[in-house]
Amino acid sequence: MKTRSGALAPVGSACLEKVISCLDKVRSSGRNRWMARCPAHEDRSPSLAITETSDGVVLLKCFAGCTAHQIVNAIGLEMRDLFPGSTPARSGPSRKAVEHEQMIYRIGKALSDQGRLAGDDLQRFELAKQRLGVA
Numbered sequence: 001m002k003t004r005s006g007a008l009a010p011v012g013s014a015c016l017e018k019v020i021s022c023l024d025k026v027r028s029s030g031r032n033r034w035m036a037r038c039p040a041h042e043d044r045s046p047s048l049a050i051t052e053t054s055d056g057v058v059l060l061k062c063f064a065g066c067t068a069h070q071i072v073n074a075i076g077l078e079m080r081d082l083f084p085g086s087t088p089a090r091s092g093p094s095r096k097a098v099e100h101e102q103m104i105y106r107i108g109k110a111l112s113d114q115g116r117l118a119g120d121d122l123q124r125f126e127l128a129k130q131r132l133g134v135a
């Protein structure tokens, strides 16, 4: 039996495990804290601090000044890999709402091409255009 994370300290969230499994010379430096070799610069001694918040978010801090963005890029991950659950942007319409407007726009466009777009349909078409930012 061999676990994927090998001899590493037990880890919490899926985010943390994913990040840590990509890093070198990981060692625990306290509760929910680890140190590792920074993948974004020539790091001889581990200078990357990894912290897991109570929300399961992984914080990366390189003492040489690399940004979290550079660090995740260097190990082939993305910023969203540091956050549990891929939470979509809270602001703006949902993807479903946008798709709905696009459908109305396509239907309205087709009716308009046939010269049959009028009344409520026309108004709704104009609204969809406005919402989608279509000129």
Ligand SMILES: [Zn+2]
Pocket (backbone or CB within 6 Å): 038, 039, 040, 041, 043, 062, 063, 064, 065, 066
């Ligand atoms: Zn660094």
